[in-house]
Amino acid sequence: MSTVAKFEIEYRQYLDESGKPISKNLPAFAKDKELLRKLYKDMCLLRAFDAKAYALQRTGNMGTYPASLGQEAIGIGYGSALTPDDVVIPYYRSTGGLIQHGVSMTEILLYWGGDERGSDFKNARQDFPIAVPIATQCLHATGVATAIKYRGEKRAVVTEIGEGGTSKGDFYEALNVAGIWNLGVVFIVNNNQWAISVPSSIQTACQTYAQKAIAAGIEGIRVDGNDMLAMREVAEYALNKAREGRGPTLIEAVSYRLCDHTTADDASRYRPKEEVECGWKAEPVLRLRKYLESLKAWNDKDEEAMNAENGTAVEAAVAAYRAQAKAAPTDMFDYLYATLPEKTKAQREELAAIVAANPNAGGHH
Numbered sequence: 001m002s003t004v005a006k007f008e009i010e011y012r013q014y015l016d017e018s019g020k021p022i023s024k025n026l027p028a029f030a031k032d033k034e035l036l037r038k039l040y041k042d043m044c045l046l047r048a049f050d051a052k053a054y055a056l057q058r059t060g061n062m063g064t065y066p067a068s069l070g071q072e073a074i075g076i077g078y079g080s081a082l083t084p085d086d087v088v089i090p091y092y093r094s095t096g097g098l099i100q101h102g103v104s105m106t107e108i109l110l111y112w113g114g115d116e117r118g119s120d121f122k123n124a125r126q127d128f129p130i131a132v133p134i135a136t137q138c139l140h141a142t143g144v145a146t147a148i149k150y151r152g153e154k155r156a157v158v159t160e161i162g163e164g165g166t167s168k169g170d171f172y173e174a175l176n177v178a179g180i181w182n183l184g185v186v187f188i189v190n191n192n193q194w195a196i197s198v199p200s201s202i203q204t205a206c207q208t209y210a211q212k213a214i215a216a217g218i219e220g221i222r223v224d225g226n227d228m229l230a231m232r233e234v235a236e237y238a239l240n241k242a243r244e245g246r247g248p249t250l251i252e253a254v255s256y257r258l259c260d261h262t263t264a265d266d267a268s269r270y271r272p273k274e275e276v277e278c279g280w281k282a283e284p285v286l287r288l289r290k291y292l293e294s295l296k297a298w299n300d301k302d303e304e305a306m307n308a309e310n311g312t313a314v315e316a317a318v319a320a321y322r323a324q325a326k327a328a329p330t331d332m333f334d335y336l337y338a339t340l341p342e343k344t345k346a347q348r349e350e351l352a353a354i355v356a357a358n359p360n361a362g363g364h365h
């Protein structure tokens with residue numbers, strides 16, 4: 001017998017749970033205090049935004065919301081390494097990546113408030129709307145990357161998926177075509193350990209999600225997704241590779257979902273308290289703060305000023321969301337077909353008459 005192929009999965013981590021470097025060979029940007037301060041502030045902004053979105057839902061001012069609590073380094077990590085020309089193909093937990101790429105917090109609120117105009121991004125015009133059907137975004141990403149390759153453009157496509165989503169066929173099909181066509185896609189697996197109430201331990205028999213890349217002939221790397229230094233460095237590497245036509249990468253970002261799956265879930269019903277407490281010890285925000293403090297690049301005063309600034313930005317986004325005039329109920333007919341079928345025309349007229357008699361009808365903000 002002889003070995004015909006051999007594979008290894010690399011694991012990247014620079015900071016331990018208390019923010020101390022575990023290696024002397026840190027990436028060059030680990031000394032860039034301004035960049036690290038910005039990354040820290042942006043993670044805190046996402047956390048503040050999530051808390052506000054939750055409160056809006058709880059007070060009946062929004063439909064549903066999936067938070068990123070505990071996973072902030074993932075979206076901010078890859079999002080901050082994007083250029084405006086890159087394309088984000090998000091799933092419902094990609095808030096961090098979208099905001100980093102120029103999507104406004106107001107647009108995100110509108111989307112989750114049930115207003116489709118939230119998907120009509122003013123900036124990042126070519127980023128895709130949020131995908132809720134699991135794993136479909138992976139194939140959309142390969143489609144976009146195929147177009148980019150066909151046109152000979154130097155742009156990266158990044159898509160994100162939960163570890164549970166990697167059990168879907170769409171995911172494997174996307175990896176396969178990305179490998180065979182050498183597409184400029186970066187697949188980020190947010191391994192937050194839970195797919196609603198399904199733990200990772202019964203999701204796969206694989207040791208890592210990164211190794212799912214191997215069968216497609218593409219590079220797979222596992223990173224500590226709570227370590228901003230590792231997350232950002234690997235994302236930058238994979239995005240550059242994609243832009244330069246050197247092919248796709250799968251990044252498994254190991255993290256933990258410190259929140260419920262969405263506002264419609266109560267995770268305390270299926271997760272042991274001790275496990276969540278353990279998750280809090282490894283969380284990414286405090287970890288980066290401790291590292292910043294060790295560089296003398298952050299103190300309590302900075303924290304206070306940042307909280308005020310982030311709070312103001314979130315409040316302004318909420319005010320704009322609430323001030324947005326409601327969509328006309330007839331929009332659901334007007335934007336569904338190029339030409340409305342005869343049968344549906346009557347329905348539209350009936351609805352228009354109801355709306356005329358009830359001028360306050362429509363979606364809620």
Ligand SMILES: Cc1ncc(C[n+]2csc(CCOP(=O)(O)OP(=O)(O)O)c2C)c(N)n1
Pocket residue numbers: 093132133134161162163164165166190192194195196257261
């Ligand atoms: C095709 C499809 N099947 C089922 C669902 C219902 N669903 C919504 S989220 C979810 C779990 C996803 O978990 P994971 O992929 O790990 O991502 P996470 O939400 O943890 O980020 C499921 C099954 C769906 N949205 N789409």
